[in-house]
Amino acid sequence: MATSMDSFISLSIAPAQVIRGFNVLEQMGDTTAPWSKAFTRLGSRPLVVGGDRTLDLVKPRLKPVFKAHHLASATASYGKDCSEEALRSLQQAGADHHADLIIGVGGGKALDAAKLLANQCSLPVVTIPTSAATCAAWTALSNVYSEHHAFLYDVSLARCPDLLVLDYDLIATAPERTLVAGIGDAIAKWYEASVSSGQSDQTLLIAAVQQARVLRDILFQRSASALKEPGGKDWQEVVDASVLMAGVIGGIGGAQCRTVAAHAVHNGLTHLRSSHDALHGEKVAYGILVQLRLEEMIQGNLLAETARQQLIKFYSAIGLPQTLTDLGLGGVTIADLHHAAEVACLPSSDLHRLPFAVAPSHLMAAMVSTTTPGLSAKSDLSTSYPELRSEVE
Structure with missing residues (x-):
């Protein structure tokens, strides 16, 4: 039977190897430990990519590993974002070191930069997360940001990392x-x-x-x-x-x-300078409430209302943001909010995986009514945005 090329789907499902546990990095420095040679099978000249503070934290843990296995390492900071400019600098650092392996250490942006660098240079990559803030250590995906911390686009990578090292002791050092x-x-x-x-x-x-x-x-x-x-x-x-x-x-x-609307809301919010103190997952969590609010407002989905109220209770228990104010955006202008909504509604946005059409005005109304009970928010919307009240019903 003849098949179309469109019927073929390539999935990058998992890292080639995952090592997790307490004191994992310390054990890798012990040449008698089972996983001690995990790095050496991938390369002998690793370039360690991370942020300045993370590199200072992790270098003392990695130094004995490199010394025990005679690896010639170098470090390079990605700066503050996985940006095109940062990647050009990292490429030069890799070339100068004659790197044959990339090791990413840190949070989501550091790991995204390391993965994308390895992909561009056709080198193996190891991810060592220093917090549990994202799943970036696992995925074959990197998000690229502007020099002003605004989300630009994502890049699907050829494969997941060659090795993921999840050291609980290292994760425990994160806030x-x-x-x-x-x-x-x-x-x-x-x-x-x-x-x-x-x-x-x-x-x-x-x-x-x-x-x-x-x-x-x-x-x-x-x-x-x-x-x-x-x-x-x-x-x-x-x-x-x-x-x-x-x-x-x-x-x-x-x-x-x-990803659907929750991540699209995150992407839009990154274009507001006042959102940059909020973490990725905090903006995404808020975005879930926005997505459920859209389902209520546009579809009349009562199950979405129930799910939203359940999440609000959960968020209250563990400290996730529920509103723009919780994200530090209580004073955002209507123009800024409209800009974020327009970015989230761009034709390329994942928001359009929703089973209904969403206009920026709908999204803005949902963004300012995430904690409003019931399907109608007209009487309860923030008085800061009276022009949005008519969009809710």
């Missing part, structure tokens, strides 16, 4: 806020995947959506106790859920299952 943000980013998988792919009859999409449901339930059940006992059993499970399981869902489901 609690980063894990809370990671919970927000991870739980979005259910609300986005169920809308974009919940009606699919394709086996892998069904699997991705169901895994997203399980992920949501794990986070609902364990997040509060995880935050009370860092390093404990529930904490480990929530870290695994945020870094690893969230990545699995994106890998199995592919692009059409990965």
Whole structure:
């Protein structure tokens, strides 16, 4: 039977190897440990990419590993964003060092920069997350930002990382806020995947959506106790859920299952300077409430209202933002809000994976009424935006 090239789908589902546990990096410096040679099989001249503070934190942990295995390493800072300018600088650093391996250490932007650099240079890449704020350590995807921290586009990579090292001791050095943000980013998988792919009859999409449901339930059940006992059993499970399981869902489901309106709202908000103090997962968590609000307003979806109220209670318990004010955007102007909404509604935006059309005015109305009860928000909208009240009903 003849087939069209359009019927072929390439999925990058998982890293080639995942090593996780306490004191993992320390064990890699012990040449008798089982995973001690994980780096050496990939290269002998690693370039370690991260932010300035992260490199200072991780270098003492990596130095004994490199020394034990006779690896000639160099470091390079990506700056503050995975940007085109930063990538050009990193390419030069890699060429100067004659690097044959890229090691990314840090949060989402550092790991995205390392993965994209490795992809551009056709080199293997190792990811070592220093927080559980995103699933970037897992995925075959990098987000590119402007020099002013605004999201520009994402790049699908040839493969997931060759090695992911999840060292719980290293993750535990990060502020609690980063894990809370990671919970927000991870739980979005259910609300986005169920809308974009919940009606699919394709086996892998069904699997991705169901895994997203399980992920949501794990986070609902364990997040509060995880935050009370860092390093404990529930904490480990929530870290695994945020870094690893969230990545699995994106890998199995592919692009059409990965992001919808919650991430589109994040992308739009990054174009507002006053949003830059909020973490990725915090903006995404707020974006879930916006997405559910859209489902209520435009579709009259009562289940979305129930889900939104459930999330508001959950957010209150663990400290995720529910409103623009919570994100530090309480004083944003109508012009700025309109700009963010226009970016989120661009033709290329993942927001259009919603099963209904959304105009910037609809999105703005949803953004200012995320905690409003019921389908009608006309009487409860912020008095700062009276021109949006008519869009809610």
